[in-house]
Amino acid sequence: MAVYSLPDLPYDYGALEPHIAGQIMELHHSKHHQTYVAGTNTALEQLEEARATNKLDTVNQLQKNLAFNLAGHVNHTVFWNNMSPEGGDRPDGELGTAVDEFFGSFDGFRAHYTAAALGIQGSGWSILAWESIGQRLVIEQLYDHQGNLAAGTVPLLMLDMWEHAFYLQYKNVKPDYVAAFWNIVNWPDVAARFEAARTKTSGLITP
Incomplete structure (x- = not known):
C-alpha cells in the first residue's frame, strides 16, 4: 500500500520571520x-x-x-x-482581475478573508477557493480540518487558524497573526492554483 509522507518545506524554518517565528x-x-x-x-x-x-x-x-x-x-x-519569504503585496494578472470582480477590490477581499479567519469558532481555516459550478471565487470557513465546505471547491489560499499556528508568538491576539500573514502570501502560487482550477481540473490542486 502506498503511504503518505511529510513534504519538505520550500524554505527554511526561519525564513518567514519576523512574521512567523x-x-x-x-x-x-x-x-x-x-x-x-x-x-x-x-x-x-x-x-x-x-x-x-x-x-x-x-x-x-x-x-x-x-x-x-x-x-x-x-x-x-x-x-x-501559499507562503513565501518573498511574499506579500497583492495579486496581479487574471487572479487580481478576478479578485476585483468577485469582491469589489483587493481591499474588500482582504477585509472579508480576514473577518472569516477571525470569526472561526475554535479551530479551522480561512480559504479562498474556486467554485466550478458558478465559475467564481468564494471565501469559506473550514472547521477543524474537514467540515463546513461545499463539495468540489478548490482551495487556492489557506490560512491556518488553529492555535498551534500562532500562539507561541501572538498569544491570543489573532488579528496580529492574520495581519502578519498578508506579508508572506505567495501570490504566484495562488495564481498558479487559480489557473489550474479554472482550466485543467475540478479537483484539488497540490504541488
Missing part, C-alpha cells in the same frame, strides 16, 4: 503536520485490516479518523506553499 514553523511542520501524516497512514492500514477480517463495525470511526488526518495533511501541504 522559526520555532513555530519547526513545531508546526515537523510535529503537527507529521502527526496528520502518521494518522492518515494508520487509518488506511486499519481500514484495510477491517476489510480483510470483515470486522466492519470499526469503519465508522476509522472513516472519521481518515477524514480528519488526511484533510490535515492536505491543508498543510497547500498552506506551506
Whole structure:
C-alpha cells in the first residue's frame, strides 16, 4: 500500500520571520503536520485490516479518523506553499482581475478573508477557493480540518487558524497573526492554483 509522507518545506524554518517565528514553523511542520501524516497512514492500514477480517463495525470511526488526518495533511501541504519569504503585496494578472470582480477590490477581499479567519469558532481555516459550478471565487470557513465546505471547491489560499499556528508568538491576539500573514502570501502560487482550477481540473490542486 502506498503511504503518505511529510513534504519538505520550500524554505527554511526561519525564513518567514519576523512574521512567523522559526520555532513555530519547526513545531508546526515537523510535529503537527507529521502527526496528520502518521494518522492518515494508520487509518488506511486499519481500514484495510477491517476489510480483510470483515470486522466492519470499526469503519465508522476509522472513516472519521481518515477524514480528519488526511484533510490535515492536505491543508498543510497547500498552506506551506501559499507562503513565501518573498511574499506579500497583492495579486496581479487574471487572479487580481478576478479578485476585483468577485469582491469589489483587493481591499474588500482582504477585509472579508480576514473577518472569516477571525470569526472561526475554535479551530479551522480561512480559504479562498474556486467554485466550478458558478465559475467564481468564494471565501469559506473550514472547521477543524474537514467540515463546513461545499463539495468540489478548490482551495487556492489557506490560512491556518488553529492555535498551534500562532500562539507561541501572538498569544491570543489573532488579528496580529492574520495581519502578519498578508506579508508572506505567495501570490504566484495562488495564481498558479487559480489557473489550474479554472482550466485543467475540478479537483484539488497540490504541488
